[in-house]
Amino acid sequence: MTHAIITDLANRYTAKRYDATKRISQDDLDVIYEAIRLSASSINSQPWKFIVIESDAAKQRMHDTFANKFQFNQPHIKSASHIVLFAHNPHYTRDDYAKVVDKGIEDGRTPKEQREAAFGGFAFVDLNTDETGDNSKWTKSQTYLALGNTLHVLARLGIDSTTMEGIDSELIGEIFKDELDGYECNVALAMGYHHQEEDYNASLPKSRLALEDVLKVL
Ligand SMILES: Cc1cc2nc3c(=O)[nH]c(=O)nc-3n(C[C@H](O)[C@H](O)[C@H](O)COP(=O)(O)O)c2cc1C
Numbered sequence: 468m469t470h471a472i473i474t475d476l477a478n479r480y481t482a483k484r485y486d487a488t489k490r491i492s493q494d495d496l497d498v499i500y501e502a503i504r505l506s507a508s509s510i511n512s513q514p515w516k517f518i519v520i521e522s523d524a525a526k527q528r529m530h531d532t533f534a535n536k537f538q539f540n541q542p543h544i545k546s547a548s549h550i551v552l553f554a555h556n557p558h559y560t561r562d563d564y565a566k567v568v569d570k571g572i573e574d575g576r577t578p579k580e581q582r583e584a585a586f587g588g589f590a591f592v593d594l595n596t597d598e599t600g601d602n603s604k605w606t607k608s609q610t611y612l613a614l615g616n617t618l619h620v621l622a623r624l625g626i627d628s629t630t631m632e633g634i635d636s637e638l639i640g641e642i643f644k645d646e647l648d649g650y651e652c653n654v655a656l657a658m659g660y661h662h663q664e665e666d667y668n669a670s671l672p673k674s675r676l677a678l679e680d681v682l683k684v685l
Contacts, residue, residue: 479622482629482661483668485546489660495624496549499658502620503551506613510588511567514559514606515613516650518643520550528642537633540657547629548659551617552639553610554650557603559596564589607653614654621658629657 469477491499503517520529526545533541544550556563568585571577577585595605614630621628632654639652661669 475622476619477673479618479628480668480671480673482543482547482627482657482659482666484662484665485543485548485627485657485659486662487546489548491548491626491658495626498624499617499620499626503613503617506616508609508612509605510564510591511571512559512564512592512606512609513567514556514563515610516554516556516647517613518552518554518646518652520544520552526550529639532635532638532642534635535638536635537631540629540631540633543629543631543657546659546662547657549657551656551658552643552647552652553614553654553656554647554652555603555606555610556650557606558600558649559592559602559606560600561586561589561592564592603651607651610654614656617656626658627661628659631655631657 500517500519508514520526529550530541530544533544564586568577568582571585572579572582592602592605596602618628618630634652634655636651636653639655640647643652
């Protein structure tokens, strides 16, 4: 019998057209948001911000970010139920990590007297920071863990989604300047329910390279 995890992952796919009449329930949204929050990241850095586009006004602003390019993704903005912007902090600092360390103390994970020692992990950030203080490659990588986690959770919930790197990061940076507060968004995720007739991707078979081409057990 196929394991439920494999069934979920085999059934999920990238939706290409959404049914604008269907909305994700608040119960499911609560699960999705908590799953996003629980995502793993290097040294528990959590150098991210997730902006959920839910209201018609926010959807209009997101729609407007497709003025210049990637218009093939634009239809999802108003027809999908929600869109999540996965944003990263391009200049993650020791002060940012201090919030993580102090939350670790508050959560009872790190004893108060070991606060200084808890900064040891920050060496990983230094290794990934250039002379201008830019560590965006590293922080952006962390957001993809949250993205992958979200895709799996959506599959479990039977909710369709479309990952979109086809977004105009610059225009998003301008139109959502206040909310991003210096963070950058290079990937977004539309979530909702596919259109029964118009989603040409829904009935196509899943296609992946063969296991022996991508995985070797030593
Ligand atoms: C990082 C990333 C970026 C993607 N960007 C887009 C996109 O901009 N538009 C789109 O329609 N699909 C996009 N996709 C969907 C991929 O093409 C799709 O996941 C891949 O072909 C595998 O198919 P499946 O998701 O249906 O299993 C993206 C997927 C990932 C993981």
